[in-house]
Amino acid sequence: MNFDIGVILAKGPQILSGLGVTVLIWIAGTFLAAALGFVIATARHYGGPLIGAVLAIPVEVLRGTPFLVQIFLLYFGGPYIGITLDPIPAGLLGLSVYGAAYYAEIFRAGYQSVPPGHVEAADCLGFSRGQTVLRILLPEMALIVLPPSVNMAIILLKETALLSLITVPEMTLTVQAIGSQQYAFLESLVVLALVYWALVELAGTLGRLAERYFSRYRLALK
Amino acid sequence: MTRPTPAISVVNVSKSFGQTEVLHDISLDIPAGQVSCLIGPSGSGKSTLLRCIAFLEETTSGRILIEGQPLGFSEQDSGYRARQSRAQTRAVRANIGMVFQQFNLWPHMTALGNVSAALKVVRKLPKAEAEARAMAQLTKVGLAERAHHYPSQLSGGQQQRVAIARALALEPKIMLFDEPTSALDPELTGEVLTVMRTLAAEGMTMVVVTHEIGFAASVGTQINFLDQGRLLFSGPPEEVFRKPRPQRLEQFLDTYIDRGASMLA
Numbered sequence: 224m225n226f227d228i229g230v231i232l233a234k235g236p237q238i239l240s241g242l243g244v245t246v247l248i249w250i251a252g253t254f255l256a257a258a259l260g261f262v263i264a265t266a267r268h269y270g271g272p273l274i275g276a277v278l279a280i281p282v283e284v285l286r287g288t289p290f291l292v293q294i295f296l297l298y299f300g301g302p303y304i305g306i307t308l309d310p311i312p313a314g315l316l317g318l319s320v321y322g323a324a325y326y327a328e329i330f331r332a333g334y335q336s337v338p339p340g341h342v343e344a345a346d347c348l349g350f351s352r353g354q355t356v357l358r359i360l361l362p363e364m365a366l367i368v369l370p371p372s373v374n375m376a377i378i379l380l381k382e383t384a385l386l387s388l389i390t391v392p393e394m395t396l397t398v399q400a401i402g403s404q405q406y407a408f409l410e411s412l413v414v415l416a417l418v419y420w421a422l423v424e425l426a427g428t429l430g431r432l433a434e435r436y437f438s439r440y441r442l443a444l445k
Numbered sequence: 446m447t448r449p450t451p452a453i454s455v456v457n458v459s460k461s462f463g464q465t466e467v468l469h470d471i472s473l474d475i476p477a478g479q480v481s482c483l484i485g486p487s488g489s490g491k492s493t494l495l496r497c498i499a500f501l502e503e504t505t506s507g508r509i510l511i512e513g514q515p516l517g518f519s520e521q522d523s524g525y526r527a528r529q530s531r532a533q534t535r536a537v538r539a540n541i542g543m544v545f546q547q548f549n550l551w552p553h554m555t556a557l558g559n560v561s562a563a564l565k566v567v568r569k570l571p572k573a574e575a576e577a578r579a580m581a582q583l584t585k586v587g588l589a590e591r592a593h594h595y596p597s598q599l600s601g602g603q604q605q606r607v608a609i610a611r612a613l614a615l616e617p618k619i620m621l622f623d624e625p626t627s628a629l630d631p632e633l634t635g636e637v638l639t640v641m642r643t644l645a646a647e648g649m650t651m652v653v654v655t656h657e658i659g660f661a662a663s664v665g666t667q668i669n670f671l672d673q674g675r676l677l678f679s680g681p682p683e684e685v686f687r688k689p690r691p692q693r694l695e696q697f698l699d700t701y702i703d704r705g706a707s708m709l710a
Contacts, residue, residue: 340549343501344608347543348563348615349535358566362553440553440595 230405231414241397245383248393252318253376259319260326268334285324290382293321298389314386322379329371333364365437373430377423450513452477452619452650453498458507460493467493469674475652480645482661483654485671486697491654495623498652499543500534511540542612546624548604550596556583556607557592560614582610586640602633606640622653658701662686670694
């Protein structure tokens with residue numbers, strides 16, 4: 224059997240289109256997941272025990288079931304309850320909601336990491352809750368939440384491959400289709416692995432740069 | 446002749462955490478311009494009382510008036526305590542600046558950032574004006590040249606002076622200090638106490654929870670001794686520290702005589 228990666232790479236424009244869909248869903252999905260997760264964590268932090276208990280349920284369900292099952296339920300089960308979505312919106316929604324459950328836990332740890340006295344100081348100076356969250360809590364927890372957030376972004380990137388199973392025209396679907404047409408299955412898998420790995424390395428590097436920025440006050444020389 | 450409104454009135458305040466009563470029916474007036482010191486053994490309730498005055502803790506019963514305005518709760522005719530809106534509480538609290546034992550500076554901001562933050566965020570002053578005012582406060586506590594340092598780059602004493610400058614930036618009428626030197630190495634307490642002496646000399650109304658009995662005796666104008674949640678004595682230092690002293694106070698002071706309070710021996 225010949226191993227000829229060239230037959231895959233010859234379909235460059237198609238691969239790029241799949242890559243584009245993957246990156247778009249990944250970036251948008253991660254952003255939405257983090258935003259929704261932050262809203263959930265904030266509501267749990269400031270809301271009473273009732274709100275906390277109610278919000279814990281979806282978080283537990285989403286963390287307790289496989290992503291594949293969730294997107295199948297959404298895409299194939301949704302129409303039975305009147306939710307009919309095209310593959311890309313369904314994939315984006317599924318990824319955002321799934322990621323939000325994890326980001327909610329990441330930001331919950333972030334809230335717990337800030338000493339209560341730092342919030343009391345803001346209270347005494349007349350900061351509103353919103354001002355305290357934006358000016359004190361978020362920047363202070365940034366260092367704590369950044370590493371797990373980057374980690375989660377990387378996991379979400381790799382989970383986008385599963386969206387090929389609900390026919391989202393992302394990279395895995397595209398490259399596997401090329402592989403089938405060209406009888407080059409192995410080559411297509413190698414190309415996929417390399418491209419995902421390159422994206423993950425890029426995300427990790429950006430994460431480290433962000434960490435350095437947010438830890439500037441710790442790195443400052445005495 | 447009507448007496449002027451006290452800066453702070455504590456009226457029949459009790460406070461319980463669950464089943465444990467930490468403050469028992471405390472009443473205390475602190476007139477403007479006084480340096481009122483809260484002293485007493487650990488667990489006597491002095492920090493809790495101060496935190497109630499800052500509305501960081503809620504009283505279980507009784508009321509606290511700041512400049513004559515009720516703090517945290519509005520009194521209804523029926524005697525039912527209605528919680529004030531957050532905006533109302535903020536308005537009453539604006540009279541107060543608070544200094545904590547653990548400084549509680551925000552680590553992601555420089556000294557200047559810490560002191561100017563409330564001016565920018567709460568008072569909405571333009572950046573340049575906020576920073577000019579903040580710089581004036583830092584100069585006052587002797588830290589102008591450290592303005593661009595982060596808290597992690599400052600000594601404990603310097604951090605506490607920044608915290609004092611931060612509280613002063615909003616020009617409060619009353620300053621509350623919760624054991625401001627307890628987290629400091631002994632050689633660093635002096636610089637913080639010096640700043641506090643200067644404030645006192647300027648006529649600032651101050652309430653100070655302290656273990657620095659020497660400071661209380663020399664700068665305090667009203668000494669309040671708490672024990673087991675009760676206010677046992679309140680009066681000018683020459684009265685409270687006058688011999689013969691009540692037994693409970695004598696026992697307490699005995700432990701301090703060799704710690705800078707030898708003037709009371």
